[in-house]
Amino acid sequence: MGTLIAIGAGIAVLTGIGAGIGIGIATGKATEAIARQPEAQGKINQSLILGCALAEATAIYGFVVALIIILFLG
Amino acid sequence: MGDLSAELMKELNCDVVFKIPIFGGIPIYESIVVSWIIIAAILVAALLLTRNLKVENPGKGQLLLESIVTWAYNLILNLLGEKGKRYVPYLLTVLLYLAISNLMGLIGFKPPTKDLTVTAGLAIMSIILIEYAGIREKGPKGWAKSFAQPVAIITPLNILEIIIRPLSLCMRLFGNMLGGFVVMELIKQIFPALLPILPSFYFDIFDGLLQAYVFVFLTSMFIKEAIDD
Numbered sequence: 001m002g003t004l005i006a007i008g009a010g011i012a013v014l015t016g017i018g019a020g021i022g023i024g025i026a027t028g029k030a031t032e033a034i035a036r037q038p039e040a041q042g043k044i045n046q047s048l049i050l051g052c053a054l055a056e057a058t059a060i061y062g063f064v065v066a067l068i069i070i071l072f073l074g
Numbered sequence: 075m076g077d078l079s080a081e082l083m084k085e086l087n088c089d090v091v092f093k094i095p096i097f098g099g100i101p102i103y104e105s106i107v108v109s110w111i112i113i114a115a116i117l118v119a120a121l122l123l124t125r126n127l128k129v130e131n132p133g134k135g136q137l138l139l140e141s142i143v144t145w146a147y148n149l150i151l152n153l154l155g156e157k158g159k160r161y162v163p164y165l166l167t168v169l170l171y172l173a174i175s176n177l178m179g180l181i182g183f184k185p186p187t188k189d190l191t192v193t194a195g196l197a198i199m200s201i202i203l204i205e206y207a208g209i210r211e212k213g214p215k216g217w218a219k220s221f222a223q224p225v226a227i228i229t230p231l232n233i234l235e236i237i238i239r240p241l242s243l244c245m246r247l248f249g250n251m252l253g254g255f256v257v258m259e260l261i262k263q264i265f266p267a268l269l270p271i272l273p274s275f276y277f278d279i280f281d282g283l284l285q286a287y288v289f290v291f292l293t294s295m296f297i298k299e300a301i302d303d
Contacts, residue, residue, distance in 0.1 A: 046153075050295060053288045057242050060249035067252070071083055 009069045015062025022055035105189035112174050153294040157301050169290045176282030187251045197244035200293045208300035250285045
């Protein structure tokens with residue numbers, strides 16, 4: 001039972017992959033955009049933070065689910 | 075595994091400090107007490123810093139204070155736009171409270187934001203403010219109509235958003251604080267000395283301040299969306 005719970009929690013945390021890829025792409029594009037138009041840095045940073053916050057939410061949900069699995073089943 | 079799980083459960087739990095002996099005892103949790111300490115600290119700091127303010131010949135302290143306040147005010151005002159001027163003080167207050175409470179872990183208190191009820195309360199206040207701003211700007215009729223924009227078919231999604239937005243705000247703050255805390259605990263178990271200093275800068279200081287900013291940033295984005303179109 002303990003192993004299964006650990007595997008389940010591990011699978012739930014895999015949601016982090018999506019967030020990682022998403023934030024990576026977003027940051028890469030933002031860097032490109034700043035290199036092209038350094039004067040627009042403020043606005044680019046603003047939308048970057050918004051995008052990262054939204055992309056990160058999925059990872060956080062995965063983490064919360066993993067935690068719930070460990071705490072309430074383990 | 076069982077050991078870690080018990081440890082996590084203990085940290086997740088918020089202890090009852092004392093009970094107010096009316097209505098059959100209202101329990102007061104640790105997070106509330108720490109919040110009171112933060113409120114008292116902010117109040118004392120505000121009273122001390124705003125003493126002896128002058129219009130003519132301001133001192134060095136007053137100039138520093140004015141520049142910080144103006145910077146923070148403009149930061150939020152740029153997000154909200156000119157129409158949302160009246161919501162800036164509330165958002166600044168939330169920003170200050172969140173920033174201080176996320177950093178509370180550094181001096182040995184349990185951060186109030188690690189308690190789900192505190193973040194849930196803040197998120198509910200945010201969604202009430204967002205909808206209030208929408209109703210105030212467009213009138214009840216316009217507000218109700220705004221659910222059917224841009225096309226009528228997404229009305230259910232727009233209504234669902236009233237629940238999803240505060241849920242995601244609350245879970246983001248709570249999950250980030252708890253996640254950082256759990257990772258720090260794990261690192262401390264493996265390398266008890268020296269190494270935890272470096273990730274502590276990221277998880278305790280940088281992430282705490284960033285999440286405080288993100289919470290206020292998203293709330294002001296939603297308010298702007300509610301009052302703009």
